[in-house]
Amino acid sequence: MIFFYFLYKHVSIRDNAESSILYKCENFEEAECNRLFNILIKKQFFLVLWRLPNNFFKQFFDYYGALLSYALQFIPIIMIGTYDDKSPADLAQIVSNNAFIYIYLVNSFTRLTDLAIDVGEMAGVFQRIADFVHYSDEQAQRGTEVEGLANQSFEEGYGRPPIFVDRTVSPIRLSEGLLFEMKNVSYTLPNDDNYLLMNNLNIRLLKGQNLLVTGPSGAGKSSFLRILMRLWNLKTGMLTYGITSDRILHCPQKAYFPVGKLSLRQQIAFPVHIPNGGNDFRDSGFFERILKDLKLFHLVERCGGFDANVEFDWHETLTPGELQRLAFVRLLYHRPILAILDEATNSVSSDMEKVMYELLLANDISFISAGHRETLKAYHSLELKIDGKTGYSIKELSTNEKL
CATH class of the missing domain: 3.40.50.300 (P-loop containing nucleotide triphosphate hydrolases)
Structure with missing residues (x-):
């Protein structure tokens, strides 16, 4: 979402370019764009950290699943010697059967990692829907109250003396008024x-x-x-x-x-x-x-x-x-x-x-x-x-x- 806020900010500046110039607000807009950009970079950094484990295992199983199915059999066949009493024909059959099972397991793990990524994206969609529903309920409850406040009368008149903002400003000398x-x-x-x-x-x-x-x-x-x-x-x-x-x-x-x-x-x-x-x-x-x-x-x-x-x-x-x-x-x-x-x-x-x-x-x-x-x-x-x-x-x- 912050990415779209960042884009929307730039679109808003473009659409209100003349007003921005007339308000002389280039320093303000630069500070706001930098603030949103820093938030975006921070969010993207944590997003990459969150996706890194899932993406690592997904890519690993996709590209090295077949190799892994044979590498796992190195231990019982070569190191432990579990099948030393088997004939070459039987050993080949065992290796083939085990490789099929391992590949099936690797494929299952790949589906789990894909599912984890989809669940994460779906959670973001649910969060936006929940925010929208919550905001709609708030607006429905607030509508009548705001209308009442906006239409109420205010008793203060304009017979009071001029009010000045208590701010330190440099006096400007007018040239002959x-x-x-x-x-x-x-x-x-x-x-x-x-x-x-x-x-x-x-x-x-x-x-x-x-x-x-x-x-x-x-x-x-x-x-x-x-x-x-x-x-x-x-x-x-x-x-x-x-x-x-x-x-x-x-x-x-x-x-x-x-x-x-x-x-x-x-x-x-x-x-x-x-x-x-x-x-x-x-x-x-x-x-x-x-x-x-x-x-x-x-x-x-x-x-x-x-x-x-x-x-x-x-x-x-x-x-x-x-x-x-x-x-x-x-x-x-x-x-x-x-x-x-x-x-x-x-x-x-x-x-x-x-x-x-x-x-x-x-x-x-x-x-x-x-x-x-x-x-x-x-x-x-x-x-x-x-x-x-x-x-x-x-x-x-x-x-x-x-x-």
């Missing part, structure tokens, strides 16, 4: 330099401002965010940041949660790698409150706590809305100066969207959002509207538009 600035920026598709997506874009975003990127479907909103994250190259112009890249965090529409039986704590801390037994939450109470605010506290019980290694794949078990809310918990854990949100709330309700953006504002996190909902204007001060024809317009959002 600048987050980023684009001057005469034009860009194309990476694989087609003639397909112009944007022409001569000029925009400047300062600390305290939040930008909303709008436009029809296919206009190039996600392309603009890829340019911001420097995933794509500019054709012309200049992109300047007033902050370092490690203080920018991207939150895609389909949040990325790496596979590998990772704990809830590790998924929140991603792409930071927490060693086994490590506790990187200086204030677990903060995360408990955030999980309650986002109606995700049932995940703590479902996962068996913050540090238990789960037996499910996060992106296959959780709903899209739960994944997007958990991605926001990750944002609040890292507390970047700038968060880039690519339709990161389109799978949650408007009420939950309000909760999520208020948490970002309360924690002094600037953000750039791409989306279609009119309700998003309430949390942004600037709107960049992309028309899909290499053009754009920028306007400040008035108080009336935010209401």
